[in-house]
Amino acid sequence: MTNKKIIAVVGSTGSQGGGLVHAILDDPNGGFAPRAITRDPHKDKAKALAAKGAEVVQANLDDVESLKKVFAGAYAVYGVTNFWEHFSAEKEKAQAKNIADAAKAAGVKHVIWSTLEDTRKLMKPDDTRMPILQGKYRVPHFDGKADANAFFTGLPVTYLVTSFYWDNLFLFGLAPKKGTDGVYSWTFPMGNAKLAGMAAEDIGKTAYGIFKAGNQYIGKTVGIVSQHLTIAEMGEKLTKGLGIGPVTYHAVDANIYRSLGFPGADEMGNMFQVYRDFEQEVLRARSVETTRSLNPQLQNFDQWLAKNKSRVPV
Ligand SMILES: NC(=O)c1ccc[n+]([C@@H]2O[C@H](COP(=O)([O-])OP(=O)(O)OC[C@H]3O[C@@H](n4cnc5c(N)ncnc54)[C@H](OP(=O)(O)O)[C@@H]3O)[C@@H](O)[C@H]2O)c1
Numbered sequence: 261m262t263n264k265k266i267i268a269v270v271g272s273t274g275s276q277g278g279g280l281v282h283a284i285l286d287d288p289n290g291g292f293a294p295r296a297i298t299r300d301p302h303k304d305k306a307k308a309l310a311a312k313g314a315e316v317v318q319a320n321l322d323d324v325e326s327l328k329k330v331f332a333g334a335y336a337v338y339g340v341t342n343f344w345e346h347f348s349a350e351k352e353k354a355q356a357k358n359i360a361d362a363a364k365a366a367g368v369k370h371v372i373w374s375t376l377e378d379t380r381k382l383m384k385p386d387d388t389r390m391p392i393l394q395g396k397y398r399v400p401h402f403d404g405k406a407d408a409n410a411f412f413t414g415l416p417v418t419y420l421v422t423s424f425y426w427d428n429l430f431l432f433g434l435a436p437k438k439g440t441d442g443v444y445s446w447t448f449p450m451g452n453a454k455l456a457g458m459a460a461e462d463i464g465k466t467a468y469g470i471f472k473a474g475n476q477y478i479g480k481t482v483g484i485v486s487q488h489l490t491i492a493e494m495g496e497k498l499t500k501g502l503g504i505g506p507v508t509y510h511a512v513d514a515n516i517y518r519s520l521g522f523p524g525a526d527e528m529g530n531m532f533q534v535y536r537d538f539e540q541e542v543l544r545a546r547s548v549e550t551t552r553s554l555n556p557q558l559q560n561f562d563q564w565l566a567k568n569k570s571r572v573p574v
Pocket of ligand 1: 270271272273274275276277297298299300303319320321322340341342343344345401422423424425426428
């Protein structure tokens with residue numbers, strides 16, 4: 261039996277939760293122990309966490325009773341939902357409600373809810389610059405998470421507003437592609453706007469800083485980011501860091517991006533358009549200084565690239 265404070269981590273086999281579990285295990289004298297939640301404790305990523313010393317438990321976000329069991333006795337909960345598994349804001353909200361309800365039942369002392377901003381507030385309802393998706397959202401995976409904030413009312417909660425992962429270059433296939441002419445190129449509807457980005461693993465490390473800070477961030481919204489870079493700046497860094505030829509950036513119209521036909525193209529098109537059209541609002545909602553104070557090892561793009569270059573498929 262550990263006398264450490266247990267942090268129950270949803271999404272422990274994924275980017276955000278995985279970063280947190282590793283951050284806790286990498287700080288054996290920090291006073292915390294991770295309880296890694298997965299639907300399948302037998303999968304390789306779960307077994308790797310157990311081998312490193314994590315308690316690994318089984319639960320499903322669709323089953324509130326299973327969450328109550330694994331949150332019982334925990335000091336804190338890290339809550340994240342995975343929109344990209346099902347592409348449904350309503351399902352994401354139902355899962356978030358289960359996290360909040362189970363955290364209430366378990367009486368935990370701190371919850372971090374991994375959320376995003378409500379992009380509907382940036383535009384009037386009759387603004388036609390981008391389509392309404394899933395009946396009532398501009399960017400469903402943002403707006404659904406923002407709607408879900410309300411479920412956490414009454415809990416000792418920190419609302420963590422995250423940023424675009426640079427890891428999307430390999431996780432989401434967003435790396436520049438080499439054409440038959442040997443020229444690298446990529447396409448985004450981002451114009452010259454800066455993208456608020458960070459290494460995915462730094463989300464968990466920063467969340468750990470929030471838990472370690474005790475009550476300081478309870479009831480607060482914390483927007484985290486490492487570096488604001490334009491797509492052209494990211495391309496230049498990839499050219500240098502990967503030793504590839506110059507990357508041509510096609511700054512297309514958002515309507516063209518939305519019509520590219522891959523799963524989630526409309527969703528991603530709306531998201532990048534929000535980053536472009538509301539650049540200042542998105543950047544203002546996130547603070548590099550706060551993030552660095554919570555996570556002094558915060559990586560910038562070049563450091564992240566040096567560590568992950570073999571994973572970027574170019
Ligand atoms: N990509 C980005 O740039 C970015 C930026 C900001 C926010 N986000 C948000 O991040 C979220 C995804 O987080 P991530 O990137 O850390 O995910 P991820 O790496 O894709 O992993 C998903 C995690 O969620 C767990 N999970 C999914 N469905 C579950 C369920 N029904 N019950 C229990 N666990 C479940 C999985 O656990 P098992 O499979 O082991 O059960 C896994 O650990 C998305 O909602 C996205 O909107 C992404």
